[in-house]
Amino acid sequence: xxxxxxxxxxxxxxxxxxxxxxxxxxxxxxxxxxxxxxxxxxxxxxxxxxxxxxxxxxxxxxxxxxxxxxxxxxxxxxxxxxxxxxxxxxxxxxxxxxxxxxxxxxxxxxxxxxxxxxxxxxxxxxxxxxxxxxxxxxxxxxxxxxxxxxxxxxxxxxxxxxxxxxxxxxxxxxxxxxxxxxxxxxxxxxxxxxxxxxxxxxxxxxxxxxxxxxxxxxxxxxxxxxxxxxxxxxxxxxxxxxxxxxxxxxxxxxxxxxxxxxxxxxxxxxxxxxxxxxxx
Numbered sequence: 425x426x427x428x429x430x431x432x433x434x435x436x437x438x439x440x441x442x443x444x445x446x447x448x449x450x451x452x453x454x455x456x457x458x459x460x461x462x463x464x465x466x467x468x469x470x471x472x473x474x475x476x477x478x479x480x481x482x483x484x485x486x487x488x489x490x491x492x493x494x495x496x497x498x499x500x501x502x503x504x505x506x507x508x509x510x511x512x513x514x515x516x517x518x519x520x521x522x523x524x525x526x527x528x529x530x531x532x533x534x535x536x537x538x539x540x541x542x543x544x545x546x547x548x549x550x551x552x553x554x555x556x557x558x559x560x561x562x563x564x565x566x567x568x569x570x571x572x573x574x575x576x577x578x579x580x581x582x583x584x585x586x587x588x589x590x591x592x593x594x595x596x597x598x599x600x601x602x603x604x605x606x607x608x609x610x611x612x613x614x615x616x617x618x619x620x621x622x623x624x625x626x627x628x629x630x631x632x633x634x635x636x637x638x639x640x641x642x643x644x645x646x647x648x649x650x651x652x653x654x655x656x657x658x659x660x661x662x663x664x665x666x667x668x669x670x671x672x673x674x675x676x677x678x679x680x681x682x683x684x685x686x687x688x689x690x691x692x693x694x695x696x697x698x699x700x701x702x703x704x
Contacts, residue, residue, distance in 0.1 A: 425462075428452050428481060435464065436480040437473060445479065452481075547578040547683030549586075552652075554690050556659075556668070556701040557617045564667030565692060565701060567624075569616055570655040571634070572678060572686055574647050583645040585681040588629055588655065592674045596662045600645060601628035608632045609642045616654060617700075624658035631655060670694050674703075 433452050438445040450466030461472040549572050556565040574581050588598040600606075605622035611632055612619045620630045632654040633641045640646040641653055655678065660667045668674055675689040690703035 425452075425455055425481065428483060429454060431483050433464075434482045434484050435462070435473065435478055436482075437477045438479050439477050448473065449484065545684070546575070547581070547680070548575045549573070549578075549581060549647075549678050549680055549683070549686035550575050551678060551686040551688045554688050554703045555616075556692065556703050558696045558699045558701060559667060560699075562696040562699060564660075564669055565672075565696075566658070566660045566667040567617055568657040568659055568674075570657070570676075570678065570686075570688070571652065572647075572655055573652045574649050575684065576649070578649060578683060580640075581647040581680045581683065583631060583641065583647060583653075587679045588657070588676060589679065590657065590662060590674065590676045592659075592663050592668060592672065593665075594663065596626065598627060598629045598657060598662065600631070603628075606630045607642055607645070609636075609639075610634075611654075617656075620656060624656060624661060626658065626661035626664070629655050629657050668692055670696060 429452050431452055432450065435448045435450075435452075436445050437448060448464060448466055450464040453463040453465050453470070455462050455475075457475070460475045462475055462478065463470065463472055551570050551572055553569075553571040555569040555571075557567040557569070558564060559566050584600045584602070586600060590596045590598065603622070605620060606624075606628065607630070608619045608621075610619075611634070616632060619632050622630070624630055631641065631645070634652040634654060636642060636651050636653070638648070640648060641651055647653065659674075670692050671694050673689070673691045675687070677685045677687045679685040692703060693701065
């Protein structure tokens with residue numbers, strides 16, 4: 425036993441009259457054979473054990489206690505705490521990554537929606553004037569001329585992707601035609617209603633250029649700020665009738681691909697005194 429002095433040991437004790445043994449762990453400080461005691465420094469402090477009650481002594485693994493290394497079960501608690509701490513860091517990192525990616529996604533989406541909303545609000549067409557043209561007897565409106573221009577600050581408008589809705593006794597839809605003669609570069613000497621070289625049908629509208637500095641309307645049907653044009657419609661062909669009679673109301677909407685539409689809602693006068701009729 426003298427070789428165990430100064431070492432960390434596991435001592436198994438069994439007191440007289442007790443059925444179960446007990447275990448004390450600590451540093452074996454000294455052995456007094458004359459008095460029959462073993463002095464041990466355990467976690468509970470310095471104490472004495474009766475040699476007669478000792479049934480086994482076993483040295484344990486070393487840890488740093490008073491200059492030597494012995495085993496300490498409390499180290500497992502520290503490892504568990506470290507594992508929990510690392511897990512918390514990993515969870516926080518994953519959550520932060522998700523939040524950052526979600527924030528970036530929302531920002532990109534907000535920017536896209538903002539740009540689209542700005543385009544929808546600022547872009548579009550305005551119908552400046554609505555003029556009708558009667559038949560020779562001056563009892564029906566056979567043609568309609570809509571003077572249009574882009575809204576202030578509008579992006580470019582593609583007339584090729586523009587749709588005209590007309591409503592009288594039914595709803596009709598007219599579109600741009602790429603056929604030759606449906607777009608005129610200017611108004612000729614015969615007047616607006618005699619400028620186009622084609623007879624308009626009930627599904628397409630014609631375009632007469634009034635102002636187009638870069639020839640974008642005539643070349644590819646594109647309108648930009650400052651441009652102005654006239655949309656020509658054959659009312660008789662569109663509504664399968666002789667035309668629009670006096671006192672009749674007609675409404676419509678010129679809808680571009682992007683932006684606000686140009687709308688109108690006008691009524692014919694009670695009598696047509698001339699073939700050119702201004703509608704209000």
